[in-house]
Amino acid sequence: xxxNVRYFASLREHMGKADDRLEADLAKTVxxxxxxxxxDMDMPANTxxxxxxxxxDAGHVVKDGDEVAFFPPVTxx
Amino acid sequence: xxQIRTDRFDPWAELQQYQQQLSFKGKYGATAVxxxxxxxxxxxxxxRAMTLEHYPGxxxxxxxxxxxxxxxxxxxxDALIVHRVGNILPDDSIVVVAVWSAHRANAFNASRYIxxxxxxxxxxxxxxxxxxxxxxxxxxxx
Numbered sequence: 001x002x003x004n005v006r007y008f009a010s011l012r013e014h015m016g017k018a019d020d021r022l023e024a025d026l027a028k029t030v031x032x033x034x035x036x037x038x039x040d041m042d043m044p045a046n047t048x049x050x051x052x053x054x055x056x057d058a059g060h061v062v063k064d065g066d067e068v069a070f071f072p073p074v075t076x077x
Numbered sequence: 078x079x080q081i082r083t084d085r086f087d088p089w090a091e092l093q094q095y096q097q098q099l100s101f102k103g104k105y106g107a108t109a110v111x112x113x114x115x116x117x118x119x120x121x122x123x124x125r126a127m128t129l130e131h132y133p134g135x136x137x138x139x140x141x142x143x144x145x146x147x148x149x150x151x152x153x154x155d156a157l158i159v160h161r162v163g164n165i166l167p168d169d170s171i172v173v174v175a176v177w178s179a180h181r182a183n184a185f186n187a188s189r190y191i192x193x194x195x196x197x198x199x200x201x202x203x204x205x206x207x208x209x210x211x212x213x214x215x216x217x218x219x
Contacts, residue, residue, distance in 0.1 A: 009130050009202035010213040050200075053135035069132065075214040076129070076160065076201025077113050077172050077192065 001064040003027065005037050008071035011047065024064035031058035033068050046073050078155075079140045081131060083163040088112045088173045091159055095175070101154050105177040109184035111192050117167035119214070124205045127165045132200040136160075143194040147187040153178035156191065160201065 005020040012018050020037045027033040030049045049056055050069040062068055078095070092110060099105075117124055144156050159173040174192050178184040196217045203214040 006132075008132055008200065009204070050132075050135060053132070053138050055198075069135070071132070071200060072202065072213070073216055074196075074198065074200050075203045075217050076131070076199050077196040077217065 003033060003062055003064070004067045005033060006067060006069040008069065010072050011044065011070050014044065024062075027062060029058065030056060030060050030062055030068055033062055034058065034070065043070070044072070047071070048073065078157050079137055079144070080157075080159045081133075081136060081162055082159065083161070085169055086159065086161070088159070088170045091173060092157070092175055095157050096177075099155060099177065101177075105154050105179060107178050107181040107184035109176050109178075109181070109188040111172070111174045111188055112170055113172040113192075115165050115167050115169050115171055119205060122205075122207050124167065124207060126167075126206040128204045128206070129162045129165055129171070130202045130204070131160075131162050136200050139199045140195065143191055143198065146194070147176075147190045150190065151178070151183035151187040153183050153187050156187065158191065158195070160195075160199075162201070 001024060003022045003024050005022055007015045007018060022033060022036055026036050030051065034043050048071050049058055051060060051062060051066050115127055140158050154177045157173065157175045161171050165171060174188050176184045176188040205212055205214060
């Protein structure tokens with residue numbers, strides 16, 4: 001098992017990819033997931049985070065099998 | 078009922094069709110409707126087209142949640158959200174929100190709440206095609 005990481009919209013273009021897979025023991029929180037996948041790049045201002053399709057903050061704990069998503073502020077409607 | 082769709086749709090035909098199959102005919106005295114359409118201008122620039130992206134699964138989940146939250150505050154009989162994704166042209170409908178209730182106050186309040194929450198919480202993103210190049214919309218206007 002591992003953590004599935006997804007990027008959307010401008011953040012996907014910023015990362016140059018739509019998703020990543022991370023070994024679960026490499027990160028304990030959403031913020032640590034970002035640090036691993038971005039190689040310690042600063043998270044763009046206003047980035048939103050979700051675990052398993054629910055909004056969370058960067059300090060939220062992640063576990064094996066989670067889907068973690070990063071994306072910019074939403075602009076639908 | 079929530080529909081996320083890629084095809085161009087006529088909001089009034091959608092509403093007529095949906096309303097015809099409602100099971101509570103004679104019970105509602107109010108229908109509040111909001112239709113959002115694509116403008117051909119934004120931030121002082123001509124906008125020629127738009128691409129709307131979403132997060133399949135999370136978007137539907139949050140729209141369901143928004144409808145439930147509205148219903149808890151202003152009980153109603155039914156609500157419909159239709160939202161377009163994919164490639165969109167000026168004058169195309171982007172979103173329809175409709176609420177049916179016994180009296181107008183709940184229909185007005187619930188539809189307003191659903192629309193405002195959709196704008197601020199549901200994971201959709203717009204990318205505009207301009208005369209030269211394209212850009213992501215960074216925040217929604219009111």
